[in-house]
Amino acid sequence: MDVPTPHEKFDAADADIGVISSDNVLFRIHSKNFAFASNNAVPNMSSAPKGENSRWDETASVLETFFAFIYFDAPHPDLNEDRFEKVQAVGRLANKWTIPHATTICKQRMLYAWSHSLVLQ
Numbered sequence: 001m002d003v004p005t006p007h008e009k010f011d012a013a014d015a016d017i018g019v020i021s022s023d024n025v026l027f028r029i030h031s032k033n034f035a036f037a038s039n040n041a042v043p044n045m046s047s048a049p050k051g052e053n054s055r056w057d058e059t060a061s062v063l064e065t066f067f068a069f070i071y072f073d074a075p076h077p078d079l080n081e082d083r084f085e086k087v088q089a090v091g092r093l094a095n096k097w098t099i100p101h102a103t104t105i106c107k108q109r110m111l112y113a114w115s116h117s118l119v120l121q
Helices: 029-039 060-068 083-095 101-113
Strands: 004-010 017-020 025-029
Touching: 004 060, 025 029, 025 060, 060 083, 083 101
Parallel strands: 004 025
Antiparallel strands: 017 025
16 A cells, blocks of 8 residues: 655644545644544544554545644635535534534535525526
8 A cells, every 4th residue: 555645734743643535645633633623522543553544535635624623723714615525525524523613614605505506497
């Protein structure tokens, strides 16, 4: 298997969680940020051997947007230019890991996109 490419933004040297995207990008994040954003619902990495990274099914683009919601040092991602499918994938992760603010933002964006896609006759 190919060595994953480190993500340029989410590559913290002191990170204690490593996630590899479906397109082989490594995200190194902090469990304390994840716990704070998710009301302590930190991913269980017990399926990966100690010191190894966990593989997730999502693409790097989806994970980049999702992980941006767990760090509060920058504004939340702007989802206005993202495709519905990407926002939906981020929303699913936010719901799975109980990230309330990300779930709400994704839900609002999907409802807006859906309501504006209707053709009125």
